[in-house]
Amino acid sequence: MMNSVFIAQPKVGKDKMRSWFEVDKQGLAQILERKGKEFVLFELVQNAWDEPGVTKVSVTLEYRGRNKALLVVEDDSPEGFKDLSHAFTLFAESAKKANPEQRGRFNFGEKLVLAISDEVTIRTTKGGIRFDDAGRHSLRARQDIGSRIECLLRMREAECNAIEPQVRKLISPARITTIFNGTPLEPRALLEQFSVTLPTEVASADGFLRRAQRETMIQLFVLMPGETATLYEMGIPVVETGDKYHYDIGQKVPLTLDRENVPPGFLRQVRVAVFNRMHGQLAPEDVNSEWAETAIASPDCAAEAVQSYVSGRFGEKRVSFDPSDPEANKLAVSKGYTVVHGGMMSAGAWLNAKSASAILPAGQVTPSAKVWTGEDDPDAAIFRDWIPESKWTNGMREVTTFARRVAEKVLLRAITVNFCATPHHLAAASYGPGGELVFNKFRLGADWFERGITEDVVQLVIHEFGHEYSPDHLSSEYHHALCCIGAKLYALARRGEM
Ligand SMILES: Nc1ncnc2c1ncn2[C@@H]1O[C@H](COP(=O)(O)OP(=O)(O)OP(=O)(O)O)[C@@H](O)[C@H]1O
Ligand SMILES: [Mg+2]
Numbered sequence: 001m002m003n004s005v006f007i008a009q010p011k012v013g014k015d016k017m018r019s020w021f022e023v024d025k026q027g028l029a030q031i032l033e034r035k036g037k038e039f040v041l042f043e044l045v046q047n048a049w050d051e052p053g054v055t056k057v058s059v060t061l062e063y064r065g066r067n068k069a070l071l072v073v074e075d076d077s078p079e080g081f082k083d084l085s086h087a088f089t090l091f092a093e094s095a096k097k098a099n100p101e102q103r104g105r106f107n108f109g110e111k112l113v114l115a116i117s118d119e120v121t122i123r124t125t126k127g128g129i130r131f132d133d134a135g136r137h138s139l140r141a142r143q144d145i146g147s148r149i150e151c152l153l154r155m156r157e158a159e160c161n162a163i164e165p166q167v168r169k170l171i172s173p174a175r176i177t178t179i180f181n182g183t184p185l186e187p188r189a190l191l192e193q194f195s196v197t198l199p200t201e202v203a204s205a206d207g208f209l210r211r212a213q214r215e216t217m218i219q220l221f222v223l224m225p226g227e228t229a230t231l232y233e234m235g236i237p238v239v240e241t242g243d244k245y246h247y248d249i250g251q252k253v254p255l256t257l258d259r260e261n262v263p264p265g266f267l268r269q270v271r272v273a274v275f276n277r278m279h280g281q282l283a284p285e286d287v288n289s290e291w292a293e294t295a296i297a298s299p300d301c302a303a304e305a306v307q308s309y310v311s312g313r314f315g316e317k318r319v320s321f322d323p324s325d326p327e328a329n330k331l332a333v334s335k336g337y338t339v340v341h342g343g344m345m346s347a348g349a350w351l352n353a354k355s356a357s358a359i360l361p362a363g364q365v366t367p368s369a370k371v372w373t374g375e376d377d378p379d380a381a382i383f384r385d386w387i388p389e390s391k392w393t394n395g396m397r398e399v400t401t402f403a404r405r406v407a408e409k410v411l412l413r414a415i416t417v418n419f420c421a422t423p424h425h426l427a428a429a430s431y432g433p434g435g436e437l438v439f440n441k442f443r444l445g446a447d448w449f450e451r452g453i454t455e456d457v458v459q460l461v462i463h464e465f466g467h468e469y470s471p472d473h474l475s476s477e478y479h480h481a482l483c484c485i486g487a488k489l490y491a492l493a494r495r496g497e498m
Pocket of ligand 1: 043051086
């Protein structure tokens with residue numbers, strides 16, 4: 001075959017002008033060498049799928065010995081090639097460019113197939129062309145319908161055998177039967193489809209391909225055994241994602257020139273859309289997967305999807321670590337909650353979890369008993385339930401005297417004692433660092449104060465005075481304080497000082 005087959009022709013009317021540049025077929029073939037040979041087949045199949053009215057595409061690949069294989073791709077499109085010169089004119093204006101729901105865009109793909117073939121014959125409704133050692137020849141015979149493209153490829157037997165599993169990855173459009181070596185591609189079970197607005201590439205009136213946002217369908221397919229999840233453009237595999245499902249995008253996707261990848265931002269958008277749709281079906285292992293991680297960190301992740309994710313990952317009983325209430329974190333653990341620390345999710349995931357209120361701080365879910373901090377406590381302003389001293393009973397005075405004395409002897413400080421009767425205050429009593437002990441008659445009951453200095457009274461006073469040393473019931477400081485107070489009380493009682 002002639003070495004240079006593609007000639008860029010300036011528009012010259014009838015007069016032949018020398019072309020600006022030529023393409024070295026050998027050089028192009030060498031560049032394509034690193035691609036898997038299945039790309040040849042994908043290029044021809046996508047061209048056939050692109051034709052309006054196609055119902056059947058048949059592909060055969062046969063190893064012919066001596067490192068040669070014959071590939072034939074045949075379709076039944078009513079019109080066939082519109083312009084046969086497009087078979088060999090690289091980058092000619094492709095009508096498909098302006099239609100986001102056709103795959104073709106550069107008038108390029110089929111020329112790559114020519115580049116790596118030794119011989120190619122195209123027969124279609126407009127006639128035919130043969131490319132061989134001697135160059136390019138027109139063929140007179142026409143087909144009634146459709147096109148048939150035969151390529152003699154340089155291919156080792158092993159390469160030839162490796163192609164079938166690649167071909168079986170294709171997702172044939174529902175209206176088209178695609179057959180490989182006599183066996184139709186197995187229909188795939190559609191799991192879900194939904195519409196999403198995604199970037200696409202579409203030519204505007206001036207012929208330039210531009211990015212545009214357009215609503216399209218995404219179809220999700222379950223992986224067949226041994227498959228790796230892949231992103232497809234209208235049934236043609238583009239790039240493996242390793243996600244949970246195959247994604248088939250119903251319009252042109254933004255592609256690199258070699259058609260081997262999409263920009264990372266595009267994949268992210270697809271993953272978020274899928275996640276927002278499928279979050280109700282997350283399996284436990286999904287929440288640790290890259291696609292879910294990507295989606296959960298995106299600002300476009302839906303609030304319900306965020307809820308599903310954190311439930312899947314941390315369970316229904318979950319709180320975030322709350323530095324403002326150390327005891328609350330421990331209470332959460334003791335009540336079977338998972339305490340989620342900062343480093344366990346990405347910054348983006350935390351933003352989403354917070355705005356969806358999907359993980360509340362431990363201080364809100366399992367708060368520690370509030371310590372009364374006196375008049376500067378924010379609750380104090382609304383607090384109207386104090387019992388004035390004039391209304392104290394003898395029992396209340398006796399408890400007051402006892403508490404003051406213990407404070408003086410054990411804590412070595414003076415304290416104030418107050419009484420209230422309120423449903424508003426959290427606990428039966430409280431003690432704050434300002435030395436203010438408060439009893440809540442609403443919780444303790446009136447009788448509690450009238451039985452003298454019972455063990456109950458002593459217990460409560462020890463409990464509250466423990467807070468002189470720590471507000472956190474579950475800290476070792478608090479535990480140690482209780483032991484010391486108990487021991488000191490014993491020593492005082494033995495000496496007859498209490
Ligand atoms: N099976 C076919 N039936 C009808 N026309 C075809 C067929 N295969 C190719 N063509 C025509 O040949 C042209 C060139 O195909 P080629 O694959 O090179 O470019 P494209 O599909 O337009 O764009 P891309 O570079 O994205 O593949 C197509 O635009 C189409 O008009
Ligand atoms: Mg093409």
